Amino acid sequence: MPNQERIINIGIVGLGIAGTSMIPAILEHPHVRLAGVATRNKERLEKFAKDYQAETYFTIDELCKSKSIDAIYIATPTEFHKDHVKIAAEAKKHIIVEKPLAVTLEEADEMIRAAEENGVQLIVGHSHSFEPPIQKMREIIESGELGRVTMIHNWYYNDWLYRPRTPEELQTELGGGVTYRQGAHQFDIIRLLGGGKVRSVRAVTGVCDPARPTEGNHTVFLEFENGIAATAVYNGYDHFHTTELTFDIGEGGPLQKATQYAASRRAIKETGSQSQEAALKAEAGYGGKRTKNYDGAEKHHPFFGLTIVSCEKGVIRQHPDGLLIYGEDKKYVVPISKKETGRLNVLDELYRAVLKQEKPVHDGHWARANLEVCIKALQSSKERKELLLQYQVPVVDKAAVN
Structure with missing residues (x-):
C-alpha cells in the first residue's frame, strides 16, 4: 500500500462476539474503513449487507480476492488461525488475528513465516x-x-x-x-x-x-x-x-x-x-x-x-x-x-505499522512468546x-x- 494512502480498507472474517465487538472501533477510527466481511452464517451476512455499505462473502478466500481490501481481521476459532492467516498473507493482505495466535508453536512459526515472506504486517489482538x-x-x-x-x-x-x-x-x-x-x-x-x-x-x-x-x-x-x-x-x-x-x-x-x-x-x-x-x-x-x-x-x-x-x-x-x-x-x-479504547489501539497499531512503517509491539513474534x-x-x-x-x-x- 502506498505511504500517501491514508485509509486502510479492512474486511472481517467471522461475525461472532470478537468480530462484532471490533465493528464500533473500525467505524470510529479515522484511518480505517469497514470494507467487507466473510461469514458462513447466511443470516448474519444478510443483516450485515443491510446495515453497511460493504462487500459480503461466504469465505475468507473470496474476501481476500477483493482488490479493494487492504487488511483482514481474523476473528475465527483458534484452530483455523493458521490456515486463515496463510490465505490472507498469500493474498498480500495485512492481518489482525485474534488471540491466541495458534495452538502450537509450529503453527505460529508457519504464520510468522507466511507474513514475512509476503511482506505483510501481522498483528495479534484484541488482547488486554x-x-x-x-x-x-x-x-x-x-x-x-x-x-x-x-x-x-x-x-x-x-x-x-x-x-x-x-x-x-x-x-x-x-x-x-x-x-x-x-x-x-x-x-x-x-x-x-x-x-x-x-x-x-x-x-x-x-x-x-x-x-x-x-x-x-x-x-x-x-x-x-x-x-x-x-x-x-x-x-x-x-x-x-x-x-x-x-x-x-x-x-x-x-x-x-x-x-x-x-x-x-x-x-x-x-x-x-x-x-x-x-x-x-x-x-x-x-x-x-x-x-x-x-x-x-x-x-x-x-x-x-x-x-x-x-x-x-x-x-x-x-x-x-x-x-x-x-x-x-x-x-x-x-x-x-x-x-481511547483497546480496540482502537489495535487498529492504530495496524495503521502505524502499515502507513508509518513503525514496528508493532504485538507482532507474530510477540504473540508466539505469549503462546509459549x-x-x-x-x-x-x-x-x-x-x-x-x-x-x-x-x-x-x-x-x-x-
Whole structure:
C-alpha cells in the first residue's frame, strides 16, 4: 500500500462476539474503513449487507480476492488461525488475528513465516495489554518515577467456564480452556509490563468439572530475565468474582449488574444439549438476541481482573477514572480519557505499522512468546516442574524505532 494512502480498507472474517465487538472501533477510527466481511452464517451476512455499505462473502478466500481490501481481521476459532492467516498473507493482505495466535508453536512459526515472506504486517489482538490503563502503566514504568518494577500480579475470578461455549472452547487440544483462551490475555499484560522476556514458568492448572473437561483454573508463576516475579491466577468456576475488588467493573467496562449467586453455573447446567449451548453462544454474535450493547451504560476502561504492579517506590493499580498510584508520600489518581479504547489501539497499531512503517509491539513474534507461556504452563502443570522458555522477545522500544 502506498505511504500517501491514508485509509486502510479492512474486511472481517467471522461475525461472532470478537468480530462484532471490533465493528464500533473500525467505524470510529479515522484511518480505517469497514470494507467487507466473510461469514458462513447466511443470516448474519444478510443483516450485515443491510446495515453497511460493504462487500459480503461466504469465505475468507473470496474476501481476500477483493482488490479493494487492504487488511483482514481474523476473528475465527483458534484452530483455523493458521490456515486463515496463510490465505490472507498469500493474498498480500495485512492481518489482525485474534488471540491466541495458534495452538502450537509450529503453527505460529508457519504464520510468522507466511507474513514475512509476503511482506505483510501481522498483528495479534484484541488482547488486554492494548487497553489504555495497561498502556499507561507501562508508560509510568518506563519513566522510572517509581523506580524498578519488582512484582506484577494479575488475578481474575469469574464465570468464564459457564458462559455459553462452543465445543472447541472446551477442548484444550483445540486451544480451549482458560490457560489458552484467558491466559493469553494475562501473559500478554504481564509481559508488556515486565519488559517481555520471561525466563521460566511454573504452573498448576485445574479441571474441576467433568462436564466441562478443560482447564478452568490456573496458578502460574513467572520469573523474568530481569528478575521481576509475576503471578497469573485465573478461576472461571463462577464462585467468587474479582469485580468485588475492582469497583464492580469487569472486562466489558460498564458496572456489573448484581445477579443471583452462581447464575451462570446454574444456567449452563440447565442447558439441554451441546447444540443448545452453541446456539446460545451464537446469539451473542452479530445481530443476535444476546449481542452486548453498552450504549447508555456508564463507561469505564475494562478491568481484566485485579492487576497490581509493585515498584521500588510505589504500587500501581487500576481505578475507575484511570490509575491509582500509591507513592512514597501520597496516594493519587492518574486520570485516563475514556475516549481511547483497546480496540482502537489495535487498529492504530495496524495503521502505524502499515502507513508509518513503525514496528508493532504485538507482532507474530510477540504473540508466539505469549503462546509459549500458555503451552509451557500446561506442560509445567503436567510435569510438576519449572520450565525454561526460549521464544521470548522484549517489548519494542518505540523511541528507538522512531
